[in-house]
Amino acid sequence: xxxxxxxxxxxxxxxxxxxxxxxxxxxxxxxxxxxxxxxxxxxxxxxxxxxxxxxxxxxxxxxxxxxxxxxxxxxxxxxxxxxxxxxxxxxxxxxxxxxxxxxxxxxxxxxxxxxxxxxxxxxxxxxxxxxxxxxxxxxxxxxxxxxxxxxxxxxxxxxxxxxxxxxxxxxxxxxxxxxxxxxxxxxxxxxxxxxxxxxxxxxxxxxxxxxxxxxxxxxxxxxxxxxxxxxxxxxxxxxxxxxxxxxxxxxxxxxxxxxxxxxxxxxxxxxxxxxx
Numbered sequence: 001x002x003x004x005x006x007x008x009x010x011x012x013x014x015x016x017x018x019x020x021x022x023x024x025x026x027x028x029x030x031x032x033x034x035x036x037x038x039x040x041x042x043x044x045x046x047x048x049x050x051x052x053x054x055x056x057x058x059x060x061x062x063x064x065x066x067x068x069x070x071x072x073x074x075x076x077x078x079x080x081x082x083x084x085x086x087x088x089x090x091x092x093x094x095x096x097x098x099x100x101x102x103x104x105x106x107x108x109x110x111x112x113x114x115x116x117x118x119x120x121x122x123x124x125x126x127x128x129x130x131x132x133x134x135x136x137x138x139x140x141x142x143x144x145x146x147x148x149x150x151x152x153x154x155x156x157x158x159x160x161x162x163x164x165x166x167x168x169x170x171x172x173x174x175x176x177x178x179x180x181x182x183x184x185x186x187x188x189x190x191x192x193x194x195x196x197x198x199x200x201x202x203x204x205x206x207x208x209x210x211x212x213x214x215x216x217x218x219x220x221x222x223x224x225x226x227x228x229x230x231x232x233x234x235x236x237x238x239x240x241x242x243x244x245x246x247x248x249x250x251x252x253x254x255x256x257x258x259x260x261x262x263x264x265x266x267x268x269x270x271x272x273x274x275x276x
Contacts, residue, residue, distance in 0.1 A: 056110025
């Protein structure tokens with residue numbers, strides 16, 4: 001009788017998931033192109049992402065309690081942390097599929113749900129179901145934008161965001177609310193016109209997130225030298241923002257939102273020249 005050799009047991013097989021476990025196992029590709037399975041997660045990038053998730057969660061709680069200033073600050077903190085976790089992951093070589101998915105879930109809460117809850121609690125609750133629907137559309141668009149971003153990684157040009165990024169969309173919403181809190185005489189929340197304007201803005205910002213408008217990502221400037229003269233307009237912009245921080249942030253974010261139309265026009269013009 002011929003003895004058939006038994007295959008060696010792979011400790012990284014699906015059997016390792018039996019029972020109660022909190023382990024994460026994901027496939028990675030080596031430089032030689034081989035697939036290997038690794039256990040565990042990278043600590044520092046995911047720790048920063050968790051802090052961003054906490055900031056988004058706290059913003060929702062603060063909005064529900066009517067503490068709008070703290071809700072605004074929490075979303076800004078989440079935006080700073082969101083920009084930091086990816087850079088830390090790339091700097092220490094700790095990029096992973098788990099980190100990408102975790103980052104997207106954190107972004108959905110901090111930049112999709114939290115700004116919508118803040119706007120609804122601050123201004124749109126008097127509109128009832130209409131205000132609720134507009135805030136939901138914003139959240140749904142943030143989810144669509146993040147899902148599309150995940151499936152298009154490595155496909156689209158890294159110089160551009162397709163649709164306005166969810167952190168930038170959230171900053172437009174919260175800076176608008178911040179300005180409204182500082183200037184209550186102008187933003188009379190009892191005025192149906194102001195409420196309707198805020199509802200329409202939530203829809204417009206949501207549509208910008210899922211649009212195909214191109215926004216410059218500034219990613220190629222991370223390790224690229226630029227002329228020293230570039231610092232002059234940056235200093236001027238920062239000086240203008242410090243004169244009135246909420247108005248300055250809102251103005252810069254709105255200018256960036258409109259810049260996408262110019263960037264898209266120039267990109268299409270350049271593409272048509274190449275084709276012809």
